Amino acid sequence: MRRRGASKPITVFVALVIGILIGAVIGYALSPKAPAVAPSAAPSADLGKLKAENEQLKAKVEELKKKLASAGAKEITIKIWTIGPDPPSEYRLKNFQIAADMLNKWLAALGSEVRVKIDGQFFVRPVEWGEYKNKFYLAYKSGKAPDIYLTGHEDVGFLAANGYIIPLDDYIKEYWDVVYYDVIPTLWEAVKYQGKIWGVPQDTEARPIYFRKDVLKKLGWSDEEIAQLPEKVKRGEFTLKDLLEVAKQAVDKGLVERGILHRVKEGYDYFQFYLAYGGRLWDPKSGKMVFTKSAWRKTLQWFHDAVWKYKVISPTQFSGDWDKDFHGPFTQGKALFLSGGTWHKGEWVSKGLLTNEEFNQNVGYMLHPAGEPGKKPVTLSHPLIYTITKQAQERGVADVAFLLITLVTDPHLNANHAVQSSHLAILYSEISDSRYRKEPFLADVAYMLDYTTFIPNHPKWGDYSRIVFNVLRGVESGDLTPDQAFNELLNGIKGLGSDAVIIED
């Protein structure tokens, strides 16, 4: 009796070990291989320009080699922090490894014994932006800051004013002809603070509303009508109210479980609805943030109606889960509209939720429609930037760090990132990169940048965003009526002080 009892756990244990081994083998076999990064051929017309750029870079490396040799350095470690939080954005770090390999080959070819080593981190969910930034500030204070720090452009003011990062104007001037002349000019505006440049743009994006073509077809829309929808939105003929109406039809007919999905956590996407009602976020003259009362009233009413009148947004959307309440229902065709970002396309494909073919066949994308006739459709961009910390300068590695940033600000390398993660190009020459051109989605959404707004570079922006998020959560859950929500919002914003926000009618 005892022997039988004793043999059972052993059998279970052996089965478990075999199971784990089989799982490991299957996992290894199925794990996606890293995409090869073969340099793509440059068009012959650009060959001369490329050669000239290369020569300039070589000269810089030569200069650096001498500097390092005189300092007696053998290995220079550059500490880099980057974040997705979406996993497909891994080239934000990977490109540095590629660049460092390239740099080391050049150094070897020039007979230098100095090597550059990357000590990099790429943070993904569950680490979100707030936590990532917390880590940075605490690391900085304990003297362990990274040399290169990727962050959102809205932090430039705070980081610069408090001496966390160094201005890059001199470097950019020095390397201007190598690559920086090619950066799309509006992006420089996002990295400026008090007239100086504090970061190098890494990527940008647009935030479209995705829609399910297959559901619209079932609703009786013709292929032509579906194809025309983004244009109608562009012309302001399809408004946020129409969005509610169509979503309601789809829900009422039982074609989808949910009409409209939006992100489940705090973020900046919600401000697009306010912008669509003619709200302003930023007053360039005074440098203050703006609270447009009429636009906020209408925005809160829209969210309230969407949940409680049209019943197309779930009252529990804000307490939802990314996979079960956002990505899942939309990619499975159980939701009609999704207010997302271009990077979500990359996330769906890389996660295997949709293939490229399924995406092209069933999913369309458009701007966030105008709030009402006569207003403009909108989107929002949040360019990410590479900054160099003061601690990098103190360690004497700022030169090398900037050289690496220059190397990754390369049309081919940045296209690796843009294509895999569905972000938009930061360089003109990147748009004509062969890989970038093969991704029609990126070309299709490029026009959205004409309708975009950047979030304000204001130290109290985070407060504004938090107050809005909490109030919207109250409206959707039914805790607050639109009027109550407006009063809460106004009181909260007033609390930020008139030196931070302009309140206008």
Next chain:
Amino acid sequence: MRFRRKYLAIFLLPSFALIAVFYLLPVLLTLLISFTDMDYSFQWNWVGLKNYVQMVSDPIAGKVFNNTLFYVFSTLTLFNVGAALLISLITVHIPERVGQGYRALWLLPRITPSTVYALLWLWAVRQDPTALFNWIIGFFGMEPVNWLHKYPWPIVILVNGFVGASFGMIIFTAALKSIPIDYIRAARVDGASTLQIIRHIELPLIKWPLMFVTAYQTLSLLTSYEYILLVTNGGPGYYTTEVWALYSYHLAFAQYGGIVKFGYGAALATVLVILGLILSIIYWRVFRLRELMIEPKIEV
């Protein structure tokens, strides 16, 4: 005498040092930061009582304060003292092995890592028909419910209460078991029912543990926010389940954009410290806890 004092000082020094470093210093730092507008610039810009004035006019602070009172009172009465006492009384009056097993079950929530425990709850109360709660009501032909959205407070109280009950349970059980069996036997001989024994013998004899657990758990609940953070994060609506400690945490550490308010967060935390001190004094006086600490008047 001097010799004795010297040794006393030497032996007490390590514990004093620990208390000073881990208890007094953080309180002092929190108090000092609460008089600044410190953020991630880590600058000590003294702003006097500005944070406290802001707190008084902060409508959210008012709501959060009421939430805190409700949360502490409900969890304390229903679980941390109420359920704990009930479990102890039941388990000491049933066969020892069954009682022990039952008590061991109640320890599971406490020994489960908090994130795992919270995740299990989130799964159990999800809207899916397959989630535990909905699966159960499904047997009665009821429609699936999003429990967290519809009943946020009951869930928050249950989540915390299931963990909190075990502390009181252990203390009360130990106290009940230390009651000399002669008293119970004598009562039985006199014809007392179980309920009468509980009412007239056991409850009066565990008066001190009852008061101690009430006082201790009030203070503990006042500063707890871990499970609320993990389960509702203060939602699902407009600060629906946001309690004071969580509000302080959110402002000081957990804003999406990474913009933080150490100063204001510290002021909120200071209020908790003061509230805790006031309550300690009230409990000390009302429950006459001093008598619990002094040496017994007779030697037993």
